[in-house]
Amino acid sequence: MKVKIVIALFFSIWFILLVRIYYISVKSNALYLQIAKNNIIKSEDIAPLRGIVRDKNGVALAVNKLGFAIELAPHLSKKKRLHILEKELRIVAKTFPEYEYKKLKNEYFKQDSPYLHKFIKVIRFLPYKRLIPYFADFSLDKYIKIVPASKRYYPYGELLSHVLGYVSKANIKDVKRDSVANLTGFIGKSAIERYYNEELEGVAGIKVSEVSAYNKEIKVLKKINPTKKNIVLNIDIRLQKFISKIFKGKSGAIVVMNTKTGAVIAAGSYPGFDPNKFVNGISYKEWAKISTDFNHPFTNKLINGLYPPGSIVKPGVALAFLKSKYINKNTIFYDPGFIELGNRKFRCWKKDGHGKVDVIKAIRESCDVYFYKGSLKVGIDKISRDLKKFGFGQKTGIDLSNESKGILPSREWKLRRYKKPWFQGETIITSIGQGYFLVTPMQIAKYTAMLATGLNVVPHFGYSVGSKKVKYKVKSVFNKKDDKYLKTIRKAMYEVANSPHGTATNYLHKCKIILAAKTGTAQIVGIPQEEKKRMKENELAYYKRSQAWLTTYGPYKDPQYVVTVLVEHGGHGGHAAGGIVSKIYNKLLELGYIKK
Numbered sequence: 001m002k003v004k005i006v007i008a009l010f011f012s013i014w015f016i017l018l019v020r021i022y023y024i025s026v027k028s029n030a031l032y033l034q035i036a037k038n039n040i041i042k043s044e045d046i047a048p049l050r051g052i053v054r055d056k057n058g059v060a061l062a063v064n065k066l067g068f069a070i071e072l073a074p075h076l077s078k079k080k081r082l083h084i085l086e087k088e089l090r091i092v093a094k095t096f097p098e099y100e101y102k103k104l105k106n107e108y109f110k111q112d113s114p115y116l117h118k119f120i121k122v123i124r125f126l127p128y129k130r131l132i133p134y135f136a137d138f139s140l141d142k143y144i145k146i147v148p149a150s151k152r153y154y155p156y157g158e159l160l161s162h163v164l165g166y167v168s169k170a171n172i173k174d175v176k177r178d179s180v181a182n183l184t185g186f187i188g189k190s191a192i193e194r195y196y197n198e199e200l201e202g203v204a205g206i207k208v209s210e211v212s213a214y215n216k217e218i219k220v221l222k223k224i225n226p227t228k229k230n231i232v233l234n235i236d237i238r239l240q241k242f243i244s245k246i247f248k249g250k251s252g253a254i255v256v257m258n259t260k261t262g263a264v265i266a267a268g269s270y271p272g273f274d275p276n277k278f279v280n281g282i283s284y285k286e287w288a289k290i291s292t293d294f295n296h297p298f299t300n301k302l303i304n305g306l307y308p309p310g311s312i313v314k315p316g317v318a319l320a321f322l323k324s325k326y327i328n329k330n331t332i333f334y335d336p337g338f339i340e341l342g343n344r345k346f347r348c349w350k351k352d353g354h355g356k357v358d359v360i361k362a363i364r365e366s367c368d369v370y371f372y373k374g375s376l377k378v379g380i381d382k383i384s385r386d387l388k389k390f391g392f393g394q395k396t397g398i399d400l401s402n403e404s405k406g407i408l409p410s411r412e413w414k415l416r417r418y419k420k421p422w423f424q425g426e427t428i429i430t431s432i433g434q435g436y437f438l439v440t441p442m443q444i445a446k447y448t449a450m451l452a453t454g455l456n457v458v459p460h461f462g463y464s465v466g467s468k469k470v471k472y473k474v475k476s477v478f479n480k481k482d483d484k485y486l487k488t489i490r491k492a493m494y495e496v497a498n499s500p501h502g503t504a505t506n507y508l509h510k511c512k513i514i515l516a517a518k519t520g521t522a523q524i525v526g527i528p529q530e531e532k533k534r535m536k537e538n539e540l541a542y543y544k545r546s547q548a549w550l551t552t553y554g555p556y557k558d559p560q561y562v563v564t565v566l567v568e569h570g571g572h573g574g575h576a577a578g579g580i581v582s583k584i585y586n587k588l589l590e591l592g593y594i595k596k
Contacts (some may be wrong), residue, residue: 046205048226055237067127069149071119077112125151158272162300165191166275194401202228229466234263251568253301255445259559262457269301303403309433310522312549320386322485326377335369363492375431384410390447398459409436445564448551452559507578514556519573520549545569548576
């Protein structure tokens with residue numbers, strides 16, 4: 001019996017072994033063959049070089065500097081190998097003294113992990129000339145790898161900082177949602193660089209190679225090159241340089257835009273910043289200097305600067321008046337210099353008032369009382385509804401990231417935001433662009449173009465992306481009945497810039513083109529009721545002075561371009577911005593953008 005048991009056990013063991021051999025050699029053949037292939041075939045992604053941004057004449061505005069990065073072998077942070085890491089880092093730090101040993105070590109420790117098998121980047125970029133003398137020595141060190149690298153560079157520095165934005169190191173969230181950023185380590189952070197990031201960074205390539213047991217490449221089996229798209233902007237760098245020069249020393253914003261297409265050919269938010277400082281990470285000291293500057297150089301005032309529009313909104317409010325059943329172009333309001341509502345006086349900027357005022361005189365001489373009285377007749381509901389058609393309280397749709405909507409006050413808006421009812425005094429101050437009313441310079445440029453042509457354009461910087469032109473729909477928001485009202489508004493804006501009593505006439509006399517305009521002086525601080533005499537702007541402390549607006553279009557009979565200027569704390573719009581606007585139109589004439 002024992003012999004039978006031993007024999008049965010013997011055959012059972014052999015049967016199991018034979019089954020296992022059959023499974024491994026026959027059934028699992030395909031699996032192990034694939035594993036074997038994987039061990040000799042290496043697949044790696046190829047990072048694309050970021051697309052170039054050019055102006056409309058082909059001048060490069062954002063490019064890539066070519067150079068090298070330095071990487072160290074992984075897993076050197078373990079105790080047994082720490083001496084190797086320290087030795088290698090000291091070699092690197094001694095060769096390139098601008099990189100501190102401690103910072104290099106921290107960078108290495110930050111990235112090293114038991115699960116990481118790729119070399120670790122400790123220096124992201126060194127110019128070609130800087131590294132090439134040491135290339136041979138570093139290439140012989142098995143713990144160091146020299147790899148090609150690129151660095152974003154902005155040749156014009158702060159000149160286009162708020163239009164182009166900047167590229168910087170990708171954070172954890174960036175690399176999770178963006179595979180190319182995970183590969184390159186960089187991503188567009190603001191403005192054009194962020195809005196068109198997907199097109200600019202492109203699509204990664206791939207290289208499939210046969211390698212030896214020592215991971216040396218034997219043969220390339222497959223290679224797909226990376227792709228990316230270059231971008232051309234409507235910007236003309238010649239005009240951009242010019243507006244930056246004439247605006248030097250001031251804070252604010254300028255927009256120069258085609259009235260019929262919305263193409264922005266020059267724009268600036270001032271002061272600016274040097275985007276090159278952000279590419280590899282800005283120092284705490286430099287960031288503190290920028291972030292604590294009272295003139296806010298890091299804020300893109302074109303689309304994020306929120307300001308009361310002041311009197312530049314009066315043409316739009318006047319259009320709402322004319323479209324109502326209460327007021328027409330012949331309606332007269334008497335201005336004694338103020339109106340009283342309850343126990344409060346709402347004053348006109350002109351102490352003794354303007355006397356009898358119709359709509360053209362009200363816009364031409366910027367009479368506040370006309371708008372006070374008209375707004376009480378028409379009401380906030382009608383005014384806010386008509387102003388909404390101009391895009392107030394909404395994004396313009398411009399191709400820049402993180403655009404602000406601003407605030408268009410209304411009964412509904414206040415109830416939703418503050419859970420409080422609307423008061424008549426708020427209607428009065430809204431009618432002259434004060435109170436809760438907040439706009440961006442880009443919204444004002446769009447609004448001015450709509451007044452000039454009746455067309456709803458989308459402001460945009462992009463001219464082409466790759467081989468495709470950027471296109472936006474242009475449509476009218478007004479009907480035929482509105483044409484006669486718009487004609488009256490345009491005539492009034494013409495008189496602002498050309499009549500002897502116009503608020504901008506004395507400041508635009510050097511302009512070689514006939515313009516239509518509207519000035520604005522938007523108060524930052526209210527004037528106390530007990531003040532009998534209104535203080536002059538130059539008597540106020542700088543940061544309490546009003547924001548100065550001047551928005552224009554020209555030529556008057558054939559509107560081609562809008563020029564909108566905001567001078568922060570500039571006081572009177574015409575005085576602060578008239579000379580700037582005149583010079584810009586004369587430059588447009590010189591460069592051939594406007595033909596008389």
